[in-house]
Amino acid sequence: MKVSDLLESRRANWRELEDLCHRMEGRSRSKVPARMIGRFSALYRSTCADLALSDAYQLPPGMIHYLHQLVGRAHNQLYRARTFDTSTWYQELFVDVPRRLFTDNCLRLAFCIFWGVFLLSMGMAYTNPRFAEQTIGSNMLEKLEDDYSNTIGGNKINSGFGSAMAGFYILNNTSIGLKCFAFGLLFGIAGLYVTVFNAAVLGATFGHMATIPQRENFFHFVTAHGPFELTAIVLSAAAGMRLGFALVDTRGFSRTASLRRAAKEAMPTMCAAMLMFLLAAMIEGFLSPSAAPYWIKAAVSIISAGMLMFYFVILGYPREENAL
């Protein structure tokens, strides 16, 4: 059979497949009629067969190139991107993640570094006023002192102010967390730096604020959302370090394979951290600046700390079936 006749006989099929590809590219999966999908897959199989036999048919290179592209295009329509598999989210977030974190050395390291630097910095700032000035900068200090000079829940609260603040905290704090996570990828060094930096600044702030007259207002403000926010920062730093250290200690895999394994585990952890940031932002936006009495804020703080303990220790405690 002549090549030109062969091409002529297949031409209609390929054209039709092209046309179907074009029509399917514009639609979401559910809107494609069943008959079209059936026809599409039949044409796809036939074109695959043509490509497989193109060498035996001695097709010109241009035609083979065309077939490669057509099959590739159709392949991407037949096998479409899976979206989020929500059925596994509960299992992942409340069963797998806490258990993994319970034995995660990166989390232990991030926890020790963050709280170690935080406490150290706090102690330094408490005993030596110049330390806070050098760490945070005098401009920032003045702004902080100014911010907390009014009683919390005073005159500046109007309707909806809380939601604007909550929006700001979602944007600002979660972005810091995500950056902390992403920068961990650079061998964990950048992640370590961000963690130490945040811990030092936060610690110095706490230490300094405890020495000045505005401390009442300051602690009134930070108590309620503290547990969620600080835990979320530590968690995102730990998830980032998991990525970075996977590049260093590969456990026998190639570096990219080791990174891929770590990324699969780190992403759900980061989701948990984002959830905590969200909760913290809600509390920080609505409850913390409100005029609610201190004991309510303290109670929220204790309850959220208790929830975190439940999540990390009780849900995370190694089970029998884990040993299998």
Added chain:
Amino acid sequence: MLRERGQFDTTIEIVTPENIAFRYRVAGPFRRLPAYLIDLVIRSACFVLGAVLMTWLLGFAGLAMVGIGVTLVLWFLLSWFYGGLFEAYFNGQTPGKRMMQIRVLTIDGQPINGLQAVLRNVLRAVDMQPAVFYQVGLLAATANDRFQRLGDLACGTMVVLEERNWFRGVVRIDDPEAIRLAALIPANYLVGRKLGMALAAYAHRRDAFSWGRRLEIARHLGEPLRKTFSLPPNTNLDLLLCGLYHRTFITDRQDDAIPTGSPFMETLAQEEISA
């Protein structure tokens, strides 16, 4: 890695579940940068539109502060999850990628899932360092053979070109001299696979060359062929190659028997009748 796989250009081969191997070209930085810039414009436009709409609508309702809060959350979502959500729900493409005809796939050529889409876009924060100049990402992309930036490496994804190529059949040879030369070629002369490929490559591109250049290129293959066919020395070698092409691809070939139908032709025809 490059040497092990014997790859010397940006083409990669993928084996599908149908056991067919087909080829993709990996998209390089010059495709991906315009796609990113288009997305940046769309993202900014969405933000401005959303912000104006929110503050205006909620401002009327006396909730201007809520409007600011919603706008800030919108900014957060757009800056971190724009790419991830689009790639998850639009089959590995953002609007910018779609315009540049590129698509994100896993390194096995399979579609990506939602987590991969989100993670590779969150890790963009590292790739675009320092500031927004993408040097980390470029450095990572040059170090592997699929142009993967760090985010792609961590998720096992890559960006491929999805070009639309038009159907080009065989080249029609109209020159009577070429047809005459085709008739002079001995009937028992067999054109092998490689020679066929070379002839087709020449015939498809000869229109782009000037007269003198054609002769210069055709000489390398045409001169030995002329001697084999014992044609006179003043034969036009360009047209000789065209004649051989014509005989191989357009007029009948006696040498081998190719099955007339595709294996799926019958099913296709049946479906057409039933449809």
